[in-house]
């Protein structure tokens with residue numbers, strides 16, 4: 101199953117509410133209203149609100165409009181302009197019930213308005229509605245990035261993560277490695293044991309590969325039908341070989357029967373590739389090298405991995 105840290109944040113036990121208001125008395129009122137059910141955080145300026153959004157990733161922001169310095173509109177615009185923060189819903193809290201202000205706020209991406217003085221029943225209902233919607237969209241986002249059969253990251257998630265990791269390693273002049281693996285004679289496995297057993301086999305192999313990485317920023321994904329890939333940022337070839345070694349050992353321990361294989365067990369072949377990416381290059385070359393290594397592993401008898409480490413000069417296009 102996916103490691104909890106694969107999503108960058110765990111689902112919180114309690115939803116997180118960030119209350120932004122330059123008047124502490126207003127924050128106190130909302131805190132009293134919600135502190136039982138939610139984790140309530142506070143900010144007394146626009147700048148502080150943005151910092152807290154980055155560090156806390158709240159599930160909802162209650163945002164005062166009129167504040168000295170950066171006002172609520174500016175905070176909302178900044179949140180919506182940042183891809184990492186744009187999914188955080190914003191409810192404006194406003195002292196004046198002016199239609200023009202509401203239109204402006206909604207156009208900036210706010211989901212609702214609450215008028216001062218705060219009515220506890222209305223505020224509670226609106227906050228609960230928005231939190232429910234947020235929970236549902238978080239769930240959908242996660243499902244869209246998970247492979248349904250194995251629980252690993254899916255191809256789409258993998259592509260996003262690989263690119264991010266690649267660019268980060270290029271910036272830091274660090275190596276990046278991948279391990280691509282393919283289940284040996286999987287078609288024969290399905291023909292022999294049927295597709296239900298085939299699915300169980302895929303899940304077991306996925307689990308072994310997921311367990312063979314340790315660090316929170318390593319990603320294991322389903323790459324294709326019976327192909328899996330581990331993306332290992334800041335990892336030299338030796339480290340990636342260690343991941344492959346762990347993976348092979350775990351698979352051997354799980355001892356899945358495959359009578360059509362020489363060993364009598366389910367085995368995999370893998371390609372391990374490492375490069376130090378150059379700025380403005382793309383990760384495709386790394387994957388091509390890993391595919392080449394996988395091909396060598398298969399050609400030389402399967403149930404093994406083959407490694408290729410490239411000098412970065414080979415990766416420039």
Ligand SMILES: [Mg+2]
Nearest residue numbers: 122164166167
């Ligand atoms: Mg104010």
